Amino acid sequence: MTLLPERLLTGYRNFMAQRYANETMRYKQLADQGQTPETLVIACCDSRSAPEIIFDTAPGEIFVVRNVANLVPPYAPDGEYHSTSAALEFAVQSLKVKNIVVLGHGRCGGIKAALDGDSEPLSPGDFIGKWMSLVAPAADAVSANELMTPFERQTALERISIRYSLRNLRTFPCIDILEKKGRLTLHGAWFDISTGELWIMNPETGDFLRPDPEEVGAPAALE
Structure with missing residues (x-):
């Protein structure tokens, strides 16, 4: 056996x-x-983009939530089952993390599914389709741009989805309050599986910047 x-x-x-x-x-x-982690990372289920490996963290250093396409749904206290919201609640209210990072990545299968509106459901429940409908309006807008290549559309929606999740995080009252008090900081980042590059979202402009590998704290180049 x-x-x-x-x-x-x-x-x-x-x-x-x-x-x-x-x-x-x-x-x-x-x-x-x-455990007393200071950072919550919301990442994708994709086996190629594990936050613990990307950030080279020690045991107990980061609290990680992974789901398809690293999405955060809007705050919805409706009595239903909400695994991502439950993890957020625990990380913010119990562990009292100081940072939340939404970590997206290149070649995301969930994002590809959102862009491919004609794809057949993988099962009668179509759980992926329902989940990815969270970014359907953005997916429709990106798909409508005929001047973009498929790769450009994919990368664009991967990064848009990060901004979307950050916006939804602020619909949670506890997160909104703590951020405004300066006790919680929200971050966005995008990891390129092919090159290993990490692009960090500028919180003021929404642009993704690539840090200089020699000076990680100083974003050096615009996309």
Whole structure:
């Protein structure tokens, strides 16, 4: 009987022999004292864009929420099931994070599905289609631009969706209040899987800037 795929078992053995062995005390402290991450990252489910790897973080350093296309729905206290909203509530109200980062990425399958309006649902429930309808108006507007190439449309909507999620974050009363008090900061970023480049959204203009690799704190080039 196979309990787990062999690749995962091998990875776990490597984890125990290397990372856990080197950070045993940190893990024990996290177990005893709980987690106190200062940053919440809202990222895509895509296996190629893991925030913990991109930002080279230690255990317990960032709180991560992942869903299709890193979307944040509007605040909707309607009694239904809202996994992303629940994670937001916990991160902001309980963990009291100081930063929220919406991390998008290139070649996002969810964004591609939103742009391909004629694609057939993957199942009768069409859960992806329903979820991506959150950005349907923007997808329609981008698709209507005949002067853009398919790649340009994809990148444009990937970045627009980040701005959309940031706007929806501010519909949550607790986030809006804390941001206005200066106790919470919202950020947008876009990761290029092919080149490894990280583009950071200027909060004042909405433009995405690429930091100088040698001076990460100083955005150097406009898109």
